[in-house]
Amino acid sequence: MGKIHILGLGPGDIDYLTIGVINRINSGDRNFLRTAKHPAIRYFKENNIPYESYDYVYDIKEDFTRVYEYIVDDLITKARNYKSINYIVPGNPMVAEKTVELLFKSEDKDIDIELLTGVSFIEPILELVKKDPVNGLKIVDGADFDINNIDINIDYIITQVYNRRVASNVKLVLSEVYGDEYEIYVVNRAGVKGEEKLYKIPIYELDRIDDIDSLTSIYIPKVDKIIKKLYDVADIIGTMKRLRSEKGCPWDRKQTHETIRQSIIEEAYEVVDAIDRKDEEGLIEELGDLLFQIVFHCQIASEEGRFNLYHITTKLNDKLIYRHPHVFGEKKVENSDEVVYNWNKLKYRQKGISTFTDTLKDIPHLPALMKSYKVQERAGQMGFDWDSVDGALSKVKEEYLEVMELINNIEGGDVEEIEEELGDLLFAVVNVCRFLNVNPEIALNKTVNKFIRRFEIMENESRKMGKKLEEMTLEEMDRLWDKAKLHKF
Known part of the structure; x- marks a missing residue:
């Protein structure tokens, strides 16, 4: 059985140390500091209080996750060995302190944890920027900062901006949303009397400030609702x-x-x-x-x-x-085709679809070209398909001849029969598109737009000739059409 007393050093100045923390530091138990790079360490030195720091771990581990895990494991071992130890962290132990979070999540039931709080870095920052958090305040980690952390309708503090590389990354993310000129606050050594620095700067200057170290934070004011130019x-x-x-x-x-x-x-x-x-x-x-x-x-x-x-x-x-077990689960896939196959399989299972016909009926009411493409695609996935595009092209020819035969043999044309045969012809053309990986809806839209542009050229040319299109013969319009076709779009 062991016990870890977690103590908060406060934001910087010795005056922020609580009486409870001071008494525990002087209790005779061994003192272990996450980092000795903190202004309040002066108290230990001035009073000859022994301590050990975990600063060396930052040099032997490849990333912060490994650093924090090592510290936690080592603290648990030391607590078992020495029965009772002090673990001392900057600020408030419950604010932006990953090792404390990991200690509380630890499954070691034989370790007792007691918390002695301290003033966090948040209070002195708020005092410097003169902001009241009553309307909302968000705290985010600068080391993992990305666009998902941004909330333009609330103030937030970005902490752990401990060097220029982190500051530069934060700048790039902020600029993407707020723009380069949006004004923010950079706060350094908040809570360290006589050393506090506050900069109000546009975002583009963020990584140009010299005073960026382990005690640097960034304060982002919410977007002003009166002169608002940015919305979410x-x-x-x-x-x-x-x-x-x-x-x-x-x-x-x-x-x-x-x-x-x-x-x-x-x-x-x-x-x-x-x-x-x-x-x-x-x-x-x-x-x-x-x-x-x-x-x-x-x-x-x-x-x-x-x-x-x-x-x-x-x-x-x-x-x-x-539908992405290969990303969020244990399943492995080799290529994008297998991804699509698994996606459909999982989708059908989720919807209770058990027959091939049900998969075709499951296609929603899309425009006819799109729906026919999807129906053919799903039928093809079940093996009902041509071996190559040659089969699809032959089917187009077959359907074309059937249309021609119907037109030639039926006096005046039976609308319903012609409609059915033309539908078969269009369906066959869509099949050719599918084999060639061409979306028929997009292809036809492009052709329609091309037709409109060419028609516009025809009309402009007719005006130059001093004629109206409706007054021209078909042969004259054909010549203008051929001329329009020379233009590349």
């Missing part, structure tokens, strides 16, 4: 809620899932169109419009007490994890 999903939800309120927009208020369902299709096609045009700004706008439709449906459902955005994100993430 929470803002969109708030805007949508306002639009649907009694003080909002009459049109938005009267909409239902059914009345706006067509908009989802339209916005999705506009996203595809922006991609095809390689229009990055257009893609940003159209993806926003598509996201708005999702938020719109969520707001309607939320008002009815049925579901909200968190239900959607949870369902989606659960699905992604379940």
Whole structure:
């Protein structure tokens, strides 16, 4: 049986040491420090109090995870050997102290842990920047900082910004969201009297400051709601809620899932169109419009007490994890084809689909070209397919001849029969597209757009000739069409 007393040194100055911590340091138990690189170590030196530091571990282990694990294992061993020890960490032991977190998670039941708190680095930072955390404050680790840590609607402190490399990474992430000119605070040695430094700087200057060390933190103010130029999903939800309120927009208020369902299709096609045009700004706008439709449906459902955005994100993430066992589980895959096969297999199992026909019926009501492509694709996965594109091309020829025969043999043409044969012909053409890895929907859209551009050239040329298209003969228009075809798009 052993005991570890975890003590907090406070943010820096000796005056922040509590009486309880001082008494424990002087108890006669061995003192072990995570790091001796802290201003309050002066108390030990001035009072000739012996201690051992784990600073050497940072040099022998390849990353912080290994460092922290080593320290915890060693502390448990020492607690067993010496029965009672002091483990001393900077600040408050329960704030941004990984070793303490690991100690509490330890499965060693014969080790007792007692906590003596200290002032954290947060209080002196708040005093320097003159901010009240009552409206929300987030603490994040600079060593693992990424875009998922950002919340533009709340103040947050980035700690563990202990060198320029970490500062540079933080700068890049912040710039991606806030831009280079957004002003932030860099705080160094908060709580160390006479040595505290506060810089209010634009983000681009972050890694140009000389005073960056183990006692450096960054304070990011939330985006001002009055002069706001940056928004996140929470803002969109708030805007949508306002639009649907009694003080909002009459049109938005009267909409239902059914009345706006067509908009989802339209916005999705506009996203595809922006991609095809390689229009990055257009893609940003159209993806926003598509996201708005999702938020719109969520707001309607939320008002009815049925579901909200968190239900959607949870369902989606659960699905992604379940259908990627090769990433989140033990299953291994060799290539992307195997990934697709496993995805479909897991999807069918989840939906209770047991027959081949059920897999075809499971395809949603997509535009006909897209649906036919997917039906053929799934049938092919079951082995019902041509061996090569030659078989698919032969089928196109066969269906074409059947259409021609029907047109030649039926007086005036039977619309329903011709419709059926033309459908067979289109279905066969889609099969050729599939063999050549061409999406028929995209291919046809490109051709439609190309036709429009060529038609525009024809019309412009006719104006130059002083003629209207509708007044020209078919032969004259054909000549203009051939001229339009010379243009490359």
